[in-house]
Amino acid sequence: MTKPNLAVDLNGLKLQNPVTTASGTFGFGPEYRNYVDLNRLGGVMVKGTTLNPKLGNPTPRIAETPAGMLNAIGLQNPGVDHFLARILPLIKDYNFKTIVNISGNTVEDYAKLANKLNVEGVDALEINISCPNVKKGGLAFGTQPEMAASVVEAVRAETDMSLITKLSPNVADITSIARAVEEAGTDVISLINTLLGMKIDIHNQEPILANKMGGLSGPAIKPVAVRMVYQVAQAVEVPLIGMGGISNADDAIEFLLAGASAISVGTANFVNPEVTMEILDGIEEYLVEKGYEDINEIVGKAIK
Amino acid sequence: MTKPNLAVDLNGLKLQNPVTTASGTFGFGPEYRNYVDLNRLGGVMVKGTTLNPKLGNPTPRIAETPAGMLNAIGLQNPGVDHFLARILPLIKDYNFKTIVNISGNTVEDYAKLANKLNVEGVDALEINISCPNVKKGGLAFGTQPEMAASVVEAVRAETDMSLITKLSPNVADITSIARAVEEAGTDVISLINTLLGMKIDIHNQEPILANKMGGLSGPAIKPVAVRMVYQVAQAVEVPLIGMGGISNADDAIEFLLAGASAISVGTANFVNPEVTMEILDGIEEYLVEKGYEDINEIVGKAIK
Amino acid sequence: MSKRVIAKVISQEEISPRHFKMVIDAPEVAKEAKIGQFIHLKWVAKLNEHDPLLRRPISLNEIDQEAGTITIIYRAIGRGTQLLATLKAGDQVDLMGPIGMGFSIPEDTNKFVVVGGGMGIAPLYPVVKKLVELNKEVTVLIGAENKGQLLNLADYEEMDVELKASTVDGSYGYQGFVTEFLDDTLIDADYIYTCGPEVMMEVVQNWVIANDIKGEASLEERMGCGTGACLSCVCKIKVRNESGWDYKKTCIQGPVFPLNEVIFDD
Amino acid sequence: MSKRVIAKVISQEEISPRHFKMVIDAPEVAKEAKIGQFIHLKWVAKLNEHDPLLRRPISLNEIDQEAGTITIIYRAIGRGTQLLATLKAGDQVDLMGPIGMGFSIPEDTNKFVVVGGGMGIAPLYPVVKKLVELNKEVTVLIGAENKGQLLNLADYEEMDVELKASTVDGSYGYQGFVTEFLDDTLIDADYIYTCGPEVMMEVVQNWVIANDIKGEASLEERMGCGTGACLSCVCKIKVRNESGWDYKKTCIQGPVFPLNEVIFDD
Numbered sequence A, B: 001m002t003k004p005n006l007a008v009d010l011n012g013l014k015l016q017n018p019v020t021t022a023s024g025t026f027g028f029g030p031e032y033r034n035y036v037d038l039n040r041l042g043g044v045m046v047k048g049t050t051l052n053p054k055l056g057n058p059t060p061r062i063a064e065t066p067a068g069m070l071n072a073i074g075l076q077n078p079g080v081d082h083f084l085a086r087i088l089p090l091i092k093d094y095n096f097k098t099i100v101n102i103s104g105n106t107v108e109d110y111a112k113l114a115n116k117l118n119v120e121g122v123d124a125l126e127i128n129i130s131c132p133n134v135k136k137g138g139l140a141f142g143t144q145p146e147m148a149a150s151v152v153e154a155v156r157a158e159t160d161m162s163l164i165t166k167l168s169p170n171v172a173d174i175t176s177i178a179r180a181v182e183e184a185g186t187d188v189i190s191l192i193n194t195l196l197g198m199k200i201d202i203h204n205q206e207p208i209l210a211n212k213m214g215g216l217s218g219p220a221i222k223p224v225a226v227r228m229v230y231q232v233a234q235a236v237e238v239p240l241i242g243m244g245g246i247s248n249a250d251d252a253i254e255f256l257l258a259g260a261s262a263i264s265v266g267t268a269n270f271v272n273p274e275v276t277m278e279i280l281d282g283i284e285e286y287l288v289e290k291g292y293e294d295i296n297e298i299v300g301k302a303i304k
Numbered sequence C, D: 001m002s003k004r005v006i007a008k009v010i011s012q013e014e015i016s017p018r019h020f021k022m023v024i025d026a027p028e029v030a031k032e033a034k035i036g037q038f039i040h041l042k043w044v045a046k047l048n049e050h051d052p053l054l055r056r057p058i059s060l061n062e063i064d065q066e067a068g069t070i071t072i073i074y075r076a077i078g079r080g081t082q083l084l085a086t087l088k089a090g091d092q093v094d095l096m097g098p099i100g101m102g103f104s105i106p107e108d109t110n111k112f113v114v115v116g117g118g119m120g121i122a123p124l125y126p127v128v129k130k131l132v133e134l135n136k137e138v139t140v141l142i143g144a145e146n147k148g149q150l151l152n153l154a155d156y157e158e159m160d161v162e163l164k165a166s167t168v169d170g171s172y173g174y175q176g177f178v179t180e181f182l183d184d185t186l187i188d189a190d191y192i193y194t195c196g197p198e199v200m201m202e203v204v205q206n207w208v209i210a211n212d213i214k215g216e217a218s219l220e221e222r223m224g225c226g227t228g229a230c231l232s233c234v235c236k237i238k239v240r241n242e243s244g245w246d247y248k249k250t251c252i253q254g255p256v257f258p259l260n261e262v263i264f265d266d
């Protein structure tokens, strides 16, 4: 039996396979070099990057919840300049696509980031629109179609690079946001970011996270993520990168069948540092067993 | 040590204790009589009731997910007339408050239901605004403040009974819906209903639920529910009934600390049919251990 | 009356690859259990870990009231049954039971046929035992993938029943499907019990209707509560109303229903 | 180099109520492990059940390179450690390790003091062992709730160290807090190692600063990845920059940091 094709073309962004790692959960990649053959990954979404270095939130920054976890890291990162000068050189020669996840407080922040990151070695930008827009009173860019679109347009104006827009699940109608960012020129949509959640310590009677609220990720949110991928796949033409609770090959295949052309693994890296390799092997096995020659044959197959 | 007071007064609706059972998960009550001393419950939210009998969705109607489950029962119920004639007489003499969860396709449906249920033996109505409004293109009443308010106003006009409005979590800003239903005259707010989710069978490559999508409940959603209770408690004056993933006394206490005056237990009844009794005992133990004389002392304690 | 008990595993044995037989010490359940009923169980005594979340419904394969034990036979396929399969003697399970309306044995009836396919053989063994106790004439037709999956085969071989078995791989008995025995003109019957895949039960139903006899079928649906509260387990049963059918709860109104009244179309 | 291994439990023992000692067969980890490092572990070999989800960081209490084993001592408090406590010899765990920057032993230094409180005693035992091997002068100060929780007490009693122990309930040694020994004028030291509750380490830090000596502290923070990727485990460490401090990753840049540089204020 010949090996099935695993390469996917996300509207011009070519990945050797559909397995990528979710922003904020895999560092810049090398953190996992003891556990993973980094050269086998399709893409790495690096830690959320901002214009200036950010210290992030006080600790505790994480809390465990049923089949999930909350995080409120607060976008700690060394800033885009440090990324370009010190980190990009270390990762740009790997086979994976380097995708920089960008975050800003204003539309201009995003535009500036895109401008700075318009360099060789960066293969795509992932626009994180889950950040609260400080100018508009803290409501996240990702919760209103017009705001989401304005960010994408501003970034689009700065670069011809592949643009991936990452949607927040904390909305009533994910398809309207998806359509808005598609019209605004995104090449790819990735989803989902974390659900807003909270955990209270009943002994000291206060929230566990120093930041009180945090983002819920992990297996717990998978049904919400699959549903949103399934809905968005039917609402837009651009390819999708699905994520949210993927912990093994079966989960990854679920997202592909729901309409994602590629997938990202987040929290599961913490539980099983080798999980991306297992997922890659598992997807291949599934294709072979079912007699598919090309991964693209199963994308969206569950949509009827 | 004297027993702490467990009674709560929800804006006029007096429960002997804060432990109630969530609509759709406890039948009409007697289904659990082998496992639970029904007279010890604070309240029972009976299965979602509609004007006419409903057959509900085809099967499979449930699917298991990580620390949760999806359901798409489709509001199967015998209709309000059958409820009044055949079921209410069987349950009205228990010590628990009988709270009828009502659902409609139009605002008028809700009003008619309220009118019919304005009888002795029904202690309160729980308005389920998660149903899609067929007239307005299927968008759930609960996702837009004005639509939610219009339902509550219509019901308010029909009855002086205690009104509990049950919020859907599938929104970007739960506080705006909460404020809208408070202004429209609800006495109590209960939250959360289920998160919309989906699961795909990777072998036959289609959604497991016959209805494709369903409502996610169980421990998985608890962090989202706690967060929403915490937010809404700070946004409105009316008392809250918190629910979503409560599986033991610690979980129940978490919701009380987050600002709920009472709690509902849903999915956990399926896992442990005796869980409501364990929660009741556990809450009392907690109060005794920490030296509280009244349950109301801990409501909202985690809000700073 | 169904109750919740924390019960001890007396023994667990892999009787065939991925097929397990577990004996559980549960006198309160054994005492009340009737043939055709099931238990709703979880593989832990503490309910602190929430994944996998739900209980699993499993039929009673043996009820020993004197010993105070119940026996189940199950296939470890998904995450829950695989965890159940890791238990050893002395471990505890949390179970609700006995649940449901079991099989009934009509009086003044003498010739019985029992048709079981795959895991559907499991709930039928107690009926056969009972029928034999009552000195009825019993024909047992069972079919499975292979010999190992012909549950209770050795038990049936020692009983005073007419036994016909089929396997898909031909490792025992007739190579083919169990329903093919029905065409056999030698089989006559007054009453039939069946459990197995829906396609199989449909064939049995057609045969029963064609031959104008009656019988009972034990159905499987995904279950939430096991108490009749959640309405997840419903099946379509013929009734005299406008549409000609209504949803019944497989957990407490079943899992056994009159075979002629079941509508197989989901 | 840290790796992931599925390893077998050799033994598990409840050494005191809710306190467990587990010996694990993990030659690859033992070979590379250094004092002060930890493992990040899960109580199952299959990662199919998702609740509780995350690994748990636990310090190495003994490293036996010849036997290829590592030993941990932990308290079963929450859901994860309680599940860990159910394991028996022969069961498997899934672990990542060895992780982190361990303790360093400065050359040309002779008098060492080790101050451990509660579970913080656990990671200190390998340091003491090493110091004794190197023929250093060692004073061991340990404090806990009660005698049973004075971890490695019997080991220390047999070693060539000056041992002072305190318990809150007075069941062994001095009744009070371990830090009270520090006021004791008899204790002089060149270097100190400490691990325990933050309040305790702060007292030790103040003492160290007052006496102008140096030392190292092993910190605890909630951990996600254990690889340096998630930034959940950061702690405040003094550095020469504008604000005077920066967040460092406790998992891979710690858990051991120079005592004087730690900022205790979370």
Ligand SMILES: Cc1cc2nc3c(=O)[nH]c(=O)nc-3n(C[C@H](O)[C@H](O)[C@H](O)COP(=O)(O)OP(=O)(O)OC[C@H]3O[C@@H](n4cnc5c(N)ncnc54)[C@H](O)[C@@H]3O)c2cc1C
Binding pocket: B063, B064, C038, C052, C054, C055, C056, C057, C058, C059, C060, C072, C073, C074, C075, C076, C077, C078, C079, C080, C081, C082, C119, C122, C123, C219, C220, C221, C222, C223, C255
């Ligand atoms: C009344 C009744 C009696 C049964 N008796 C037996 C028996 O004696 N022996 C036996 O091996 N099996 C029996 N089954 C089927 C058994 O319940 C399923 O095989 C089991 O629930 C699958 O769980 P899992 O963890 O292996 O699968 P998973 O795929 O992890 O299960 C996920 C969810 O789907 C449900 N589910 C999956 N398959 C089935 C199914 N076939 N029927 C009902 N629910 C299902 C599970 O209960 C669970 O809620 C019976 C089912 C019913 C309804």
Ligand SMILES: Cc1cc2nc3c(=O)[nH]c(=O)nc-3n(C[C@H](O)[C@H](O)[C@H](O)COP(=O)(O)OP(=O)(O)OC[C@H]3O[C@@H](n4cnc5c(N)ncnc54)[C@H](O)[C@@H]3O)c2cc1C
Binding pocket: A063, A064, D038, D052, D054, D055, D056, D057, D058, D059, D060, D072, D073, D074, D075, D076, D077, D078, D079, D080, D081, D082, D119, D122, D123, D219, D220, D221, D222, D223, D255
């Ligand atoms: C580097 C390091 C070494 C450690 N060494 C030991 C040791 O040798 N022996 C020992 O008994 N304990 C040790 N701990 C603490 C141990 O990790 C926690 O007690 C354990 O994680 C609690 O898990 P749980 O399941 O009991 O609690 P839960 O409350 O269920 O844990 C929930 C979440 O919070 C985290 N958490 C809870 N308490 C702590 C804590 N004190 N520190 C870090 N994370 C926590 C858990 O890891 C988990 O993610 C160490 C911690 C660190 C960071």
Ligand SMILES: Cc1cc2nc3c(=O)[nH]c(=O)nc-3n(C[C@H](O)[C@H](O)[C@H](O)COP(=O)(O)O)c2cc1C
Binding pocket: A022, A023, A024, A025, A047, A048, A049, A071, A073, A075, A101, A128, A166, A192, A193, A194, A216, A217, A218, A219, A221, A243, A244, A245, A246, A264, A265, A266, A267, A268, D224, D230, D232
């Ligand atoms: C610790 C942590 C940090 C994260 N940081 C970021 C980030 O910087 N930018 C971003 O877009 N998403 C971030 N995420 C969200 C993930 O990329 C992912 O969308 C989400 O966790 C859902 O996937 P999962 O369930 O597989 O983790 C973070 C998630 C976690 C758990």
Ligand SMILES: Cc1cc2nc3c(=O)[nH]c(=O)nc-3n(C[C@H](O)[C@H](O)[C@H](O)COP(=O)(O)O)c2cc1C
Binding pocket: B022, B023, B024, B025, B047, B048, B049, B071, B073, B075, B101, B128, B166, B192, B193, B194, B216, B217, B218, B219, B221, B243, B244, B245, B246, B264, B265, B266, B267, B268, C224, C230, C232
């Ligand atoms: C099987 C099932 C049926 C439900 N039916 C209803 C319903 O009829 N009306 C309603 O308002 N909520 C219904 N719900 C939602 C629950 O009342 C509750 O809001 C939700 O499940 C969250 O709580 P839990 O996580 O404790 O189950 C149903 C939930 C389940 C699981």
Ligand code: FES
Binding pocket: C222, C223, C224, C225, C226, C227, C228, C229, C230, C231, C232, C233, C234, C249, C250, C251, C252
């Ligand atoms: S399983 Fe809940 S009604 Fe049957």
Ligand code: FES
Binding pocket: D222, D223, D224, D225, D226, D227, D228, D229, D230, D231, D232, D233, D234, D249, D250, D251, D252
């Ligand atoms: S635990 Fe993830 S960076 Fe330290």
